[in-house]
Amino acid sequence: MRFLEILDKLVEVSSTLRNSYIDEWKKQGKKIIGYTCTYAPEEIIHAAGILPYRIRGVTCTGTSNADIYMGRFNCSFCRAVLELGITGAYDFLDGFCYLNGCDHIRRVYDNWVRIVKIPFHHFLPVPHVLTEDGFKFYMEEVERFKEHIEQHFGVKITDEKLRESINVYNESRELLEKLYNLRAKENPPINGAQSLSIVAAASAMPREDFNIMLASLLKELENSGGIRDYDARLMIVGSELDQPSLIEIIEDLGGLVVTDSLCFGTRQFKGLVSGEGDPLEAVAKRYYYHNPCPRMLREYPKKLGFVRELAEKARVDGVIFEKIAFCDPHGVDNVMISKELEEENIPTLILERDYLISDVGRFRTRVQAFLERIGG
Amino acid sequence: MRNNGKEHARLMSLTFSIANKFIDAKDLTQALATLTPEEQSLLGILQIALAEVIPKPKLKDIVREWIKCNYEYWHNVVLKGLEEGKKVVYFYFTHSPEIYYAMDLIPICAEYQPALASAVWTNGAEDGIDRIEAEGLPSHLCSAQKGTMGWLLMNKVPKPDIIVKPVGVCDPSNMAYQWMAEKTGAEFIVMDTPYSLDSHAFEYYLNEYKKMIARLEEVTGQKLDPERLREVVECSNQAYEYFLENMELRKAVPCPDPSLSHLLSAGTMLTSLGRPEAIDYFKACRDTAKKNVEKGVGVIPEGMEEIRTLWIYVPILFDFPFFDWIEEELGAIHLFDCLDWFFTQPIDTSSTDSIIRGLAERSFNWPMHRQSMGFADDWISDFVWLAKEYRADCAIFAGHAACKHSWGINKLLSDALKKEVGIPSLRFEMDLADKRVTSIVDIKAKFAEFIKNVRERKRH
Numbered sequence: 001m002r003f004l005e006i007l008d009k010l011v012e013v014s015s016t017l018r019n020s021y022i023d024e025w026k027k028q029g030k031k032i033i034g035y036t037c038t039y040a041p042e043e044i045i046h047a048a049g050i051l052p053y054r055i056r057g058v059t060c061t062g063t064s065n066a067d068i069y070m071g072r073f074n075c076s077f078c079r080a081v082l083e084l085g086i087t088g089a090y091d092f093l094d095g096f097c098y099l100n101g102c103d104h105i106r107r108v109y110d111n112w113v114r115i116v117k118i119p120f121h122h123f124l125p126v127p128h129v130l131t132e133d134g135f136k137f138y139m140e141e142v143e144r145f146k147e148h149i150e151q152h153f154g155v156k157i158t159d160e161k162l163r164e165s166i167n168v169y170n171e172s173r174e175l176l177e178k179l180y181n182l183r184a185k186e187n188p189p190i191n192g193a194q195s196l197s198i199v200a201a202a203s204a205m206p207r208e209d210f211n212i213m214l215a216s217l218l219k220e221l222e223n224s225g226g227i228r229d230y231d232a233r234l235m236i237v238g239s240e241l242d243q244p245s246l247i248e249i250i251e252d253l254g255g256l257v258v259t260d261s262l263c264f265g266t267r268q269f270k271g272l273v274s275g276e277g278d279p280l281e282a283v284a285k286r287y288y289y290h291n292p293c294p295r296m297l298r299e300y301p302k303k304l305g306f307v308r309e310l311a312e313k314a315r316v317d318g319v320i321f322e323k324i325a326f327c328d329p330h331g332v333d334n335v336m337i338s339k340e341l342e343e344e345n346i347p348t349l350i351l352e353r354d355y356l357i358s359d360v361g362r363f364r365t366r367v368q369a370f371l372e373r374i375g376g
Numbered sequence: 377m378r379n380n381g382k383e384h385a386r387l388m389s390l391t392f393s394i395a396n397k398f399i400d401a402k403d404l405t406q407a408l409a410t411l412t413p414e415e416q417s418l419l420g421i422l423q424i425a426l427a428e429v430i431p432k433p434k435l436k437d438i439v440r441e442w443i444k445c446n447y448e449y450w451h452n453v454v455l456k457g458l459e460e461g462k463k464v465v466y467f468y469f470t471h472s473p474e475i476y477y478a479m480d481l482i483p484i485c486a487e488y489q490p491a492l493a494s495a496v497w498t499n500g501a502e503d504g505i506d507r508i509e510a511e512g513l514p515s516h517l518c519s520a521q522k523g524t525m526g527w528l529l530m531n532k533v534p535k536p537d538i539i540v541k542p543v544g545v546c547d548p549s550n551m552a553y554q555w556m557a558e559k560t561g562a563e564f565i566v567m568d569t570p571y572s573l574d575s576h577a578f579e580y581y582l583n584e585y586k587k588m589i590a591r592l593e594e595v596t597g598q599k600l601d602p603e604r605l606r607e608v609v610e611c612s613n614q615a616y617e618y619f620l621e622n623m624e625l626r627k628a629v630p631c632p633d634p635s636l637s638h639l640l641s642a643g644t645m646l647t648s649l650g651r652p653e654a655i656d657y658f659k660a661c662r663d664t665a666k667k668n669v670e671k672g673v674g675v676i677p678e679g680m681e682e683i684r685t686l687w688i689y690v691p692i693l694f695d696f697p698f699f700d701w702i703e704e705e706l707g708a709i710h711l712f713d714c715l716d717w718f719f720t721q722p723i724d725t726s727s728t729d730s731i732i733r734g735l736a737e738r739s740f741n742w743p744m745h746r747q748s749m750g751f752a753d754d755w756i757s758d759f760v761w762l763a764k765e766y767r768a769d770c771a772i773f774a775g776h777a778a779c780k781h782s783w784g785i786n787k788l789l790s791d792a793l794k795k796e797v798g799i800p801s802l803r804f805e806m807d808l809a810d811k812r813v814t815s816i817v818d819i820k821a822k823f824a825e826f827i828k829n830v831r832e833r834k835r836h
Binding site: 072078103104106109128294297329 | 583752
């Protein structure tokens with residue numbers, strides 16, 4: 001496949017829930033487990049011969065059913081996910097791994113288990129601190145998750161299978177790292193909206209197929225001319241962004257998003273699983289200690305450092321922070337990090353949005369003003 | 377730095393000094409004449425409506441002791457402690473202060489400062505809330521932390537040397553504490569909280585609690601004195617036993633225990649457990665309820681049929697007279713809310729280990745901590761049990777705007793109470809410590825209509 005064909009395919013995968021790969025997978029009688037955040041160890045699901053599928057809100061157009069169960073103070077992404085569950089859009093799932101990522105998504109679990117019928121539910125709690133005791137706790141939970149999958153689906157997750165899965169997912173991470181390295185170039189060969197679609201597609205299709213496609217795409221990108229007609233290099237930081245509409249608005253106005261700190265971005269793929277030692281422990285370590293989500297306490301310096309480092313590497317002219325309304329972790333981190341960057345003369349803009357972006361005009365105006373401010 | 381940030385404690389100390397002069401005054405003019413010029417200057421910021429409610433016979437003995445607790449706390453613990461150069465520890469409301477008293481620290485519950493202000497001052501913590509929102513922090517954080525955060529910027533409250541945060545209950549508080557720690561440079565001690573209530577989870581939490589103490593020792597440079605800890609906890613136990621007794625008395629119909637005392641008790645747990653004045657306070661609550669039970673009377677007007685309301689989330693803090701109003705005007709009683717249901721037993725003081733275990737266990741099961749930190753099932757089963765045990769006629773979900781986790785299960789709670797206990801729920805939006813979000817007039821209108829319907833339903 002050529003560049004555009006591959007890209008179109010990945011965009012298609014990321015913009016739908018039940019894509020052609022899912023249909024094919026199900027046709028073969030294979031299982032799929034959904035999961036909600038970057039602390040879910042995908043390799044364990046994969047090693048069981050099951051497709052790990054990151055839950056997204058795409059295709060949702062309204063949340064009238066979910067709003068019966070969750071209030072207007074609840075995140076619109078979470079309500080979209082519940083809506084899709086209630087209305088049957090996630091009927092292709094054979095299981096669901098929930099996590100206590102935030103107050104909103106953990107309550108999706110409480111509602112989902114009562115309303116939406118899925119044969120396998122597992123709740124994987126993640127500590128809010130990065131300590132040795134915290135890791136021990138998480139490791140035990142990961143072991144419990146593995147055993148639950150084995151029991152329910154009648155499979156054995158061997159060390160050998162786990163190592164194979166680690167290789168597959170590490171390959172993905174390395175390929176995505178290469179993609180981001182290309183984006184950091186003076187003339188990136190791909191824009192931010194396309195990149196987001198690629199990262200989102202990674203967790204919505206068989207990872208082996210994704211790796212093949214991304215490797216081919218990278219070969220094409222390495223030899224392409226790159227984007228020259230942009231006014232400013234930007235970084236985007238913030239909460240759940242699983243579709244490119246916000247980035248499209250930014251890029252339509254002349255900005256070019258060249259890096260990010262998103263959980264459908266660098267926070268998802270940075271950091272490899274070690275090939276040494278017990279593979280299950282290696283997987284748990286990678287997920288537990290990966291670049292921290294805002295929910296992690298006592299990790300502010302690391303969170304700030306991560307954004308600063310990526311901004312420097314990609315030589316950005318400004319950073320756009322975004323959050324879904326009523327998101328407290330990003331609501332606070334965005335403001336704190338933004339202030340620090342401003343003190344270092346890195347211009348920033350903070351946007352608040354709903355998951356389903358409707359007020360495009362307001363965003364355009366604010367982004368336009370920001371681009372003017374940074375001289376773009 | 378040590379002398380900074382006294383404004384809030386000074387005003388609170390004066391507030392309770394004034395209240396103390398009024399609680400037993402037979403002649404208001406005479407009481408006014410006893411005020412110092414400094415106290416007189418404060419009259420304008422106080423909630424005047426409280427003056428009509430707190431001296432009522434049903435409340436007077438309880439409120440008198442509550443005033444003493446608060447005066448002791450703000451004047452002698454906080455202000456004097458600051459003058460003596462003691463270290464300040466900010467702690468989250470899901471654990472009690474005994475450990476800090478045992479280490480001779482000044483324990484300040486970050487939520488209690490704005491919450492109490494909203495209850496006793498006309499404009500509560502609004503200046504602090506506005507200040508922190510002007511700083512760019514989200515308005516959807518909790519007012520009970522926003523007030524303190526803003527006051528820190530305004531230098532109205534003491535800067536903490538240490539901050540202790542059990543995580544888990546909610547994201548807004550976790551993030552607010554992160555901000556406070558970064559802003560003040562305080563030592564940030566985080567106690568991680570598991571997601572379930574089983575013994576494995578408790579052992580994890582106990583270990584976190586022990587690590588917290590070890591870190592306190594490192595930061596303060598002093599070892600925890602086991603004898604001092606035992607003294608403090610034995611004092612706390614005496615108070616707590618009265619509280620447990622009172623909880624049993626509350627089961628009586630009509631309810632013998634005034635609604636407002638439940639709210640005051642939750643606050644007293646945070647300021648005064650481990651101090652002798654808390655014993656007097658909880659004894660006054662117990663004595664009032666016991667006397668009423670013996671007389672076979674309740675706290676609603678004689679002749680009215682009682683409607684027993686179970687508050688399945690938080691109460692309203694910014695308008696204490698509301699709880700007198702529901703009793704006097706509607707014949708309704710507040711049984712419990714999610715902040716004032718304590719059920720763990722007094723702490724075994726036979727060894728330091730048993731004491732620490734007991735403190736951790738109480739924190740693990742602290743109201744709201746127990747219900748909010750994990751699965752909805754625990755919250756639902758607790759309140760279904762409470763509704764049955766205390767014969768609730770209806771449930772009230774006063775939805776605090778900041779508590780997103782509660783909004784995520786408000787319907788599940790209401791549905792379970794309907795299905796398993798057969799009682800209806802009233803659900804409305806508000807901010808527990810900021811009157812500007814939903815006015816008390818609005819809340820009263822909804823509440824009155826709902827109680828009217830519950831009463832009619834009960835009759836049929």
